[in-house]
Amino acid sequence: MSQAPSRGPVARAIVGVWDGMNFVRRLILNLLFFFLLLLVLAVVVEGGKGLAPLDKRTTLVFAPEAVLVEQYTSDPMSRSLQASFGQGPAEVQLRDVLKVLETARQDDNIERVLLRVDRMGFSGFAAIREIGAAIQALRESGKQVVAFGERFTQAQYLLAAHADEVYLDPQGEVLLLGLSGYRQFYREGLQDKLGIDMHLFKVGEYKSAAEPFIRDDASPEAKEADLFWRGDVWQRYLADVARLRGTSAAKLAADIDSLPDGITAANGDTAQYALQQKLVDGLKTQEEVENLLAVRGEADEDAQGGFRQVGYLDYLRHADGPPRAADPRPQVAVVVAEGEILDGRQPPGRVGGESTAALLREARDDEDVKAVVLRVNSPGGSAYASEVIRREILGLKAADKPVVVSFGDVAASGGYWISMDADRIYADPSTITGSIGIFGLIPTFPRALEKIGVHTDGVATTRMAGAFDLSRPLSPEVGQVIQAYIDKGYRDFITRAAQGRNRTPEQIDEVARGRVWTGAQAMERGLVDEAGGIQAAVADAAARARLGEAGKWRVRYVERAATPFEKLFAGFVQGRIGQAWIKDSAFARSLLSSAVPQAERDLRVLEQVLQTRDGAPVSVLAHCFCGI
Structure with missing residues (x-):
């Protein structure tokens, strides 16, 4: 009986490498299979549980730490990953904010709203005014709105001012300063330093978008136009704040002009200064505000802050409701x-x-x-x-x-x-x-x-x-x-x-x-x-x-529309099983860091x-x- 010729050392090495590669390939495929199987099972389990019903006398805690946008710029997977880490979304959509506030207005289980908007970002005042109108409608339905912040920018304060009561941290500040628009100009750097000649062709003496590339300062026409529209926006801002806080636009403007003296008179205490100017109703720490809400609402020792509550993201899921069958109604x-x-x-x-x-x-x-x-x-x-x-x-x-x-x-x-x-x-x-x-x-x-x-x-x-x-x-x-x-x-x-x-x-x-x-x-x-x-x-x-x-x-x-895998993955990480797996995962964190949108x-x-x-x-x- 003849025997197969023995392999030489080079052939044995090649075969060994090949077998090792096959083992790694099978291992990866098996791991991927079991991961997807776990994903499907988790979605089925979590989906079957549905949303927990809200109890009576619940406080809606509206506290997104995100930028307000019209449309998400990140994909559903990265948003779900962020939520699983407890970071909240990097962005919140205006349509969702309006939906949450309108749903809360009609929800008998929501007794009041806590506004924490001091960690939100805004690109202008138009969207803030839309949200403000929704808050006003909620107040008119008989529900109390309490705002709290550690410090407020002008945009954040305009939204917070729509509340029944506005509280500021004793170490915080609310400084109304006005609007400005300053830009960098690159002509000297581009033309004189680098030797790059910029040639601008335009129609309209007020078309100033490209001025920074061909000038060292803003043109008189640009300054005239910018001051005209910014002045109009600012006067409307003062009128809105004055109406909401029961004062006058003239007084607010006078307080801004005398701001250095006012801060000095308050011994540099910006929180006390805001209280003196009646921009806020009181100075309280977060714990003191939470104690206040526990007394006014329903105390709950197991809840964060000690009062019965539901967060923005959880309540958005309530507002969305369960998936519905095809809706035959005509559409806008x-x-x-x-x-x-x-x-x-x-x-x-x-x-x-x-x-x-x-x-x-x-x-x-x-x-x-x-x-x-x-x-x-x-x-x-x-x-x-x-x-x-x-x-x-x-x-x-x-x-x-x-x-x-x-x-x-x-x-x-x-x-x-x-x-x-x-x-x-x-x-x-x-x-x-x-x-x-x-x-x-x-x-x-x-x-x-x-x-x-x-x-x-x-x-x-x-x-x-x-x-x-x-x-x-x-x-x-x-x-x-x-x-x-x-x-x-x-x-x-x-x-x-x-x-x-x-x-x-x-x-x-x-x-x-x-x-x-x-x-x-x-x-x-x-x-x-x-x-x-x-x-x-x-x-x-x-x-x-x-x-x-x-x-x-x-x-x-x-x-x-989100792809089927994005929907599946989002459903997984939003559930308790997915959150427990992902929360401390360095791998998932690296995925998230690469997916979060970057500044332009x-x-x-x-x-x-x-x-x-x-x-x-x-x-x-x-x-x-x-x-x-």
Whole structure:
């Protein structure tokens, strides 16, 4: 009987490595299989339990440590991971906040609300005023609202001031200082230091978005316009606080002017100063506020803080309720356009010409959708992408589906472009809008290259060949072409705005030229139709579609749906089993740290201007740097 030849040492090594790789592969696949099996079982177990019912005399603790947004910029998995660590979401949606407050207003088990908004972030005052109106409605239903904070920014304080009582930590502060808008200017650094020449082409003396790249200071026109709209927002802020706190706007303004003397007189005690100015009703620690709520409500030794309560995220799940079967009622679709407007497909938190247009087209093709609300919270961006989205608005109207636009904190420049053909435009008086104008910005680098000993030379078959080569100086002929291109874009903007707003291009030009307005100022000038928030816009859209009274139709947000795995994973980590597994997991924490959205750089506009579409001589932008 013959024996198989023995393997040599090299062959044995190769076989050993191969067997080891197979073992690792099978191990990984088995671990993955058991993980997914555990995931499914956990979701089934947790889903079967449902939400625990609320007891009577429960306090809703509204304390998100997050930025208020119109639409999440992170995916469901990363949000669920954050919640499992007890960190809360990095973002909360305005629609969810309004839903929670409205549900609490009608919920007999909710006795009062504790507002902890001193850890929230806001991008403007329009959304705060919408939440404030919901808090006011809750108070009018007979439910008490108590606000507490360790310290309040101006935006946080405006929201907290809607409470029946406002308490401040004895070491805290509330400093009302006014509004300002300062920017960095880069001309000297770019041109003199680095040798980069920035060439600006624009229409409108008030179109100041690109000034930092070609000036060392703000232009007189920019200062004039910025002070005009900021002054209007600030006067409305003072009027709101005065009304809520039972004082006068004049007194608040006088207190700000005498702030140094007032703080000195209070021996530097900013909390005492806030109490003296009647900005708060008392100075209490968090424990003292919790004891107060335990006395007024229902004490619960097992609950955090010692009183019966439900947190914002848990109550949002109550407000959402269990999954329902298909709802046959006609729909008002809401499409959110939040963030910069960019070409192509973009993730949530940015407005993509293709992706946002696709959502509007989905609403147009859906027979159950009878009307559309476009919620805009955008400073603008690409003029081309804005036009792509505007065409879908026209398509909806051609399909006999009314379109109503609701402005958020800002809907300016390209944000106005995508809105101007709607049947009606709603804005809060403190919304920032207008900035009807466009610009093109081209950097050229020959002097910068010369500084490092690099020179450009060559040949071309015509005078214009290679004219847009950024390594060469920009010729006057090229500047002439670009300016004509920008002029046409501006004419298109005001002409289409005139058509959408039933005005002449000359009338639009008078209030355009890049000038920024508040919502109230825009209404006076015919750029906005009516004051109101998202709920007013939805009701208007339903009325235009003749859907009848509330209850006979429903609202559906049209947006990218979570994948089945994202839903499965979110359900797992929100349950008790998933939280117990993930809470102390270093692996899960590393996943979270890579998924949390990061802050955008202020100078991203330079990247945009260098990304032209095929055949375009310059990237034309309808952008406004006009946030609070």
